[in-house]
Amino acid sequence: MSDIEERVKKIVVEHLGVEEAKIQSDSKFIDDLGADSLDTVELVMAFEEEFGCEIPDDAAEKIVTLKDAVTYLSANSN
Amino acid sequence: MFKDKNLLVTGGTGSIGSSICNYFNNNGCKDIYSTTTNLNKVRDDQAYIKFKEINLNNIENINLDELFDIDIDFLVLNAGLNKDNIFLRMSSEDWNSVINVNLNSSFHLLKYCVKKMVKKKFGRIVFISSVVAYTGNPGQANYTASKAAISGLVKSLALELSSRNITVNSIAPGFISSNMTDKLNDDQKNAILGRIPMKKLGNSDDIAKAVGFLCSENANYITGQTLHVNGGLALI
Numbered sequence: 001m002s003d004i005e006e007r008v009k010k011i012v013v014e015h016l017g018v019e020e021a022k023i024q025s026d027s028k029f030i031d032d033l034g035a036d037s038l039d040t041v042e043l044v045m046a047f048e049e050e051f052g053c054e055i056p057d058d059a060a061e062k063i064v065t066l067k068d069a070v071t072y073l074s075a076n077s078n
Numbered sequence: 079m080f081k082d083k084n085l086l087v088t089g090g091t092g093s094i095g096s097s098i099c100n101y102f103n104n105n106g107c108k109d110i111y112s113t114t115t116n117l118n119k120v121r122d123d124q125a126y127i128k129f130k131e132i133n134l135n136n137i138e139n140i141n142l143d144e145l146f147d148i149d150i151d152f153l154v155l156n157a158g159l160n161k162d163n164i165f166l167r168m169s170s171e172d173w174n175s176v177i178n179v180n181l182n183s184s185f186h187l188l189k190y191c192v193k194k195m196v197k198k199k200f201g202r203i204v205f206i207s208s209v210v211a212y213t214g215n216p217g218q219a220n221y222t223a224s225k226a227a228i229s230g231l232v233k234s235l236a237l238e239l240s241s242r243n244i245t246v247n248s249i250a251p252g253f254i255s256s257n258m259t260d261k262l263n264d265d266q267k268n269a270i271l272g273r274i275p276m277k278k279l280g281n282s283d284d285i286a287k288a289v290g291f292l293c294s295e296n297a298n299y300i301t302g303q304t305l306h307v308n309g310g311l312a313l314i
C-alpha cells in the first residue's frame with residue numbers, strides 16, 4: 001500500500017468510524033461506508049489539510065471512493 | 079452567556095448591527111468581527127469590534143480567507159440596504175444592488191463560514207429579514223424580494239446542516255427606530271404608528287436580544303424558523 005493510500009485510509013477510518021478491514025479501494029464512501037453527503041465534504045477538507053493542497057469543487061465531487069482520492073492526491077499534492 | 083464564542087455580524091456600524099455587537103459584548107462574547115463599506119464610519123465606542131472594510135456588492139472578488147482567518151461560532155447576516163421606488167420606475171441597477179447586498183452576499187459569507195462550522199460541528203446562523211418580506215410593501219419590490227428569498231434559504235440550510243448541530247434562523251423586524259426609519263417624515267411615522275398595536279416603534283436592542291436568544295443555549299432545538307419582532311404589526 002502506498003504512503004498516500006495509507007494516509008487517506010486513516011482519515012476515512014477516523015472520520016467515518018468504519019473498520020479498516022471493511023474499506024476496499026473501490027468502496028464508495030456514501031453507498032458502502034455509510035457516509036452522508038456532508039461527510040464527503042468533510043473528508044475532502046481533511047484530505048486538503050493532510051496533503052496541504054486545495055481540491056476545487058468540481059474535482060471534489062468526483063472523489064467518491066478511496067481510489068479516487070488516492071489517484072487525485074497522487075497527481076495533485078505536493 | 080457567549081463565553082469562548084466568536085461572532086461575525088455584517089453591518090456593525092448600522093443601528094441594528096451596533097446593538098447586536100453591544101449585546102454580545104456585554105454577554106461575554108470572545109471576539110466580535112464586523113464589516114463596513116468605510117472604516118471611517120466606525121465610532122469610538124466600537125473599538126472592541128474588529129472591523130474589516132468590505133463592500134458586499136462585490137464580495138465575490140474578495141478572498142475571505144485572507145480577511146477573516148478566524149473561527150466563527152455565530153454568523154449574523156445583518157447588513158442590508160433599500161433603494162425604494164415604484165416598480166415601473168425602478169432601475170435595474172437598484173434592483174441588482176439590493177439583491178446583491180441583501181441576498182447574494184450571504185451566499186459567499188455562508189460558504190466561508192459554514193465550512194468551518196461543519197468541521198467543528200457547531201454553528202448558529204441568524205439572518206435579519208424584514209416584516210415586509212411577509213406582507214409586501216409598495217415601493218420595495220427589490221427589497222421585499224431580497225428578504226423573502228431568505229426564508230427559503232433558511233429552511234433549506236437548516237435541513238442540510240441540522241445533523242452537524244448548526245441552526246439556521248431568521249428574525250423579521252417590524253419598524254425599528256434606526257437610520258432607515260429616521261429618513262421617514264412625521265406623516266409617514268404617524269401612519270406607521272397607527273398600524274402598530276403596541277403604538278411604538280421597536281428599538282434596535284429588541285432585535286439584538288432576539289438574535290442573542292437564537293444564539294443562546296435556550297434556542298438549541300430551534301432551527302429553520304423566523305422570529306417576528308414587530309409589536310403586533312403583522313401576525314404571521
Ligand SMILES: NC(=O)c1ccc[n+]([C@@H]2O[C@H](COP(=O)([O-])OP(=O)(O)OC[C@H]3O[C@@H](n4cnc5c(N)ncnc54)[C@H](OP(=O)(O)O)[C@@H]3O)[C@@H](O)[C@H]2O)c1
Pocket residue numbers: 088089090091092093094095113114115116119132133134135156157158159179206207208209250251252253254255256257258259
Ligand atoms: N430599521 C428597520 O426598521 C428594519 C426593519 C426590518 C429589517 N431591517 C433590516 O435590518 C438590517 C439592519 O438595518 P439597520 O436598520 O440597522 O440599517 P442601517 O443603520 O442603515 O445599517 C445598515 C448596515 O448595512 C451595511 N451595508 C449597507 N450596504 C452595504 C454594502 N454594500 N456592503 C457592506 N455593508 C453594507 C451598512 O454598512 P456601512 O454603512 O458601515 O458601510 C450598515 O452597517 C438590514 O438588513 C435591514 O434590512 C431593518
